[in-house]
Amino acid sequence: MEVTRRDLGRLALALMTAPAALALGGCEQVEDIVDPGPHAGETLRAGVRADVVGFGYLNEETGSYYGLEIDLVDELAARLGYDGVEHVTVTPDGRKEMLLAGDVDLIAACYSIADSRLENFDFSPAYYDDAMIAVVQNSSMIATLDDMTGRTFGTMAGSNAAPLLSVRLYEEGFSNGEVVTANEDNSEVSFDTWKLLQFPSYQELSDALEEGLVDAMVLDGAIAHTYMDDKRARLENFVVAEQSYGVATQKGSALSQEVADTVQGLLDDGTVAELIDKWD
DSSP: OOOOHHHHHHHHHHHHHHHHHHHHHHHHHHHHHOOOOTTTTOEEEEEEOSEETTTEEEETTTTEEESHHHHHHHHHHHHHTOSEEEEEEOOTTTHHHHHHHTSSSEEOSSOBOOHHHHTTEEEOOOSEEEEEEEEEEGGGTOOSGGGGTTOEEEEETTSSHHHHHHHHHHHTTSOOOOEEEEOTTSSEEEESSOEEEEESSHHHHHHHHHHTSOSEEEEEHHHHHHHOOTTEEEEEEEEEEEEEEOOEEETTOHHHHHHHHHHHHHHHTTHHHHHHHHHO
């Protein structure tokens, strides 16, 4: 086939303009795909539990965390565009201060939404509903609240179990709610018809129940599951309080609305329900 001078000119023009067109098209494509978002390059520091099976549990041999709340914050971080998650162990008596100090960005640690906590923090919509219960040893022969008259309840220090228990016992007419004696840190308090002992950890609380130092331990049902066996049972027909867990963030922070919206999205699309089924 004969190639004319006109053909050669057209070819030269095409070769000169093609790189520019390709470069321009490439730039447009990059702009469409790459959207780093406000948290690109950041790691989300999530305060989680390390001792609650099914919610937040640390395998000390592997250094890995497992549970509903671990999966929840991982998915939350991914949807918010964080590069990764740092799981930070928190405890009931120290998590408030860690969030206030900015040591963690949020808390997802069996942290119930309560009016007293809303004064200091923002909370996402609730992702798990629970009830605070009392657990006894079967050998104690304690079956109902009346059987606890003159006996000792145990709670975890730093949780809201003690004040909620006191209110509930007053509402039930079990106690007049007045403190008779108390030590300096309120780890040992006597009321008119019952006594309270508070412990630094749930394991120590569970041990105290087994050893007979307390006659009933009060804790969230989700946490109680970790310490239940065939030698223990719930106190019949007695619920201290209904509980709903939410993700807590610093009050008024830019992250609060992002977390609230994302958790709502996880609820709406069924992700939370799937995680609950997975870890139930």
